[in-house]
Amino acid sequence: MKSSNSGYILSFDQGTTSSRAILFNHDGAIVAMAQRPLRQYYPEPGWVEQDANEILESQLAVAREAIAKAGIGPEEIASIGITNQRETVVMWDKDSGRPVYRAIVWQCRRSTAICEELVSSGLEDEFRARTGLRLDPYFSGTKLCWLFREIPGLKALAENGEILFGTVDSWLLWNLTGRHETDITNASRTLLFNINDGTWDPMLLSVLGIPPQVLPKIQSSADDFGVTKPEIFGVSIPISGVVGDQQAALFGHACFSPGMAKNTYGTGCFSLLNTGNKPVWSKNNLLTTVAWRIGGKTTYALEGSVFIAGAVIQWLRDEMRFIETAEETEGISRSIPDTNGVYFVPAFVGLGAPYWDPDARGTIVGITRGVTSAHLVRAALESIAYQSEDLIAAMGSDFGKPVESIKADGGATANSFLMQFQADISGRPVLLPEIAESTALGAAYMAGISCGYWDGVAEIENNWRLKRRFEPDMNEKDRLKRLALWHKAVQAAREYKK
Ligand code: ADP
Numbered sequence: 001m002k003s004s005n006s007g008y009i010l011s012f013d014q015g016t017t018s019s020r021a022i023l024f025n026h027d028g029a030i031v032a033m034a035q036r037p038l039r040q041y042y043p044e045p046g047w048v049e050q051d052a053n054e055i056l057e058s059q060l061a062v063a064r065e066a067i068a069k070a071g072i073g074p075e076e077i078a079s080i081g082i083t084n085q086r087e088t089v090v091m092w093d094k095d096s097g098r099p100v101y102r103a104i105v106w107q108c109r110r111s112t113a114i115c116e117e118l119v120s121s122g123l124e125d126e127f128r129a130r131t132g133l134r135l136d137p138y139f140s141g142t143k144l145c146w147l148f149r150e151i152p153g154l155k156a157l158a159e160n161g162e163i164l165f166g167t168v169d170s171w172l173l174w175n176l177t178g179r180h181e182t183d184i185t186n187a188s189r190t191l192l193f194n195i196n197d198g199t200w201d202p203m204l205l206s207v208l209g210i211p212p213q214v215l216p217k218i219q220s221s222a223d224d225f226g227v228t229k230p231e232i233f234g235v236s237i238p239i240s241g242v243v244g245d246q247q248a249a250l251f252g253h254a255c256f257s258p259g260m261a262k263n264t265y266g267t268g269c270f271s272l273l274n275t276g277n278k279p280v281w282s283k284n285n286l287l288t289t290v291a292w293r294i295g296g297k298t299t300y301a302l303e304g305s306v307f308i309a310g311a312v313i314q315w316l317r318d319e320m321r322f323i324e325t326a327e328e329t330e331g332i333s334r335s336i337p338d339t340n341g342v343y344f345v346p347a348f349v350g351l352g353a354p355y356w357d358p359d360a361r362g363t364i365v366g367i368t369r370g371v372t373s374a375h376l377v378r379a380a381l382e383s384i385a386y387q388s389e390d391l392i393a394a395m396g397s398d399f400g401k402p403v404e405s406i407k408a409d410g411g412a413t414a415n416s417f418l419m420q421f422q423a424d425i426s427g428r429p430v431l432l433p434e435i436a437e438s439t440a441l442g443a444a445y446m447a448g449i450s451c452g453y454w455d456g457v458a459e460i461e462n463n464w465r466l467k468r469r470f471e472p473d474m475n476e477k478d479r480l481k482r483l484a485l486w487h488k489a490v491q492a493a494r495e496y497k498k
Pocket of ligand 1: 017265266267268309310311312313314326327328329330410411412413414415
């Protein structure tokens with residue numbers, strides 16, 4: 001593999017709603033970027049699908065666009081790093097390369113009944129101990145099981161070695177290089193991977209009825225994933241980094257030491273805490289997952305998510321019509337001293353960690369005669385920070401050491417009121433990096449370390465630049481009082497059952 005620090009690193013960021021390509025230079029700065037939206041299919045309530053060929057075509061198109069925008073030649077790209085929406089399942093015919101079904105997206109709930117079956121067979125603890133995950137349709141394994149149960153003849157073909165399975169990274173890699181591989185972070189989200197010994201787990205495969213022949217080879221996150229077929233970009237470009245999107249963001253934030261955490265503020269929030277070289281099992285419903293593997297060394301993480309974060313702002317805009325744009329929420333919140341005693345728990349689809357309560361429902365408490373739409377807007381914004389704080393506190397408690405600071409990225413970090421409130425209610429600083437594209441940057445760094453473009457994590461730490469730091473500025477008594485009231489509101493959201 002080419003070992004040079006000249007040229008650029010091209011990051012493929014294949015997300016749920018769009019495919020993006022970003023070209024980075026040696027300082028970790030963005031040189032060019034291109035993006036295309038991805039069509040979503042909802043064939044039945046709760047089902048979410050995408051066209052696997054569109055995923056591939058859009059990703060290749062944005063890659064070519066980014067190269068053209070930068071005005072460089074493809075031979076100037078030292079390496080490609082891939083990061084992707086995780087848990088989404090693609091199965092394809094080994095000979096023709098044709099997908100046998102649409103890609104089943106991580107959000108898809110079609111395998112709920114399979115999960116319930118497994119839980120009632122008493123297998124939940126077994127799955128948790130082996131994978132670090134929950135028996136939830138979110139993860140790939142039960143989606144695969146669904147395909148084998150529903151598509152006639154598929155299992156026999158798979159046992160014959162004619163069918164391949166991959167998460168999105170693997171699907172892209174196979175088309176780019178002809179190799180059937182995945183990285184350990186993506187494998188760790190499938191419900192088929194044993195995080196204790198780092199291999200596909202024969203017992204879980206057998207319980208889910210998945211022929212092992214379909215599985216890709218598991219590689220490190222920084223590894224040799226081959227080179228792109230020459231006809232794709234005109235030259236062969238090495239691929240040397242692959243990492244799931246949330247883990248990529250953790251890496252892009254340079255959270256290299258145990259105890260460092262990031263929170264991504266998008267439609268939902270995703271928090272990850274680096275727990276070092278051993279998996280930590282959660283007492284607070286967090287997931288245990290692989291952060292990355294570099295040079296044979298595996299780093300683990302605790303992960304939790306808030307289902308409705310920025311989405312509550314969309315709801316205020318589109319359904320309540322209290323606002324016209326998400327940006328307005330900042331000025332509105334600053335125009336009043338507080339929420340006038342209102343707490344808003346946006347449990348529209350239940351609550352994630354640390355509660356894991358699918359039956360909780362959205363609840364607003366503390367309404368009095370003087371409450372205005374502005375107070376509700378502020379309470380909605382504050383709910384993003386309260387929910388995130390519940391996750392970060394749970395992580396610290398599982399890890400045995402409080403999290404010191406939160407590195408933040410995602411669309412809602414544009415809201416400085418929210419970032420300040422997060423620091424206030426958490427009692428810890430919130431750090432915004434200069435390069436907001438932490439996910440794409442993480443994949444670029446992974447590839448760049450692997451091929452020698454960057455010397456190692458020390459060089460990346462040097463590249464990391466702070467854009468803004470929000471210091472906590474709320475007295476402790478006030479903070480604890482508000483948290484206690486928030487938890488009462490959460491309790492109300494959980495007690496209300498249809
Ligand atoms: P995703 O990657 O999940 O699609 P993004 O990182 O693009 O999300 O962030 C978009 C989300 O952030 C939306 O839900 C939007 O409501 C919210 N958002 C964007 N800007 C602001 C803002 N200034 N204040 C509050 N929320 C915002």
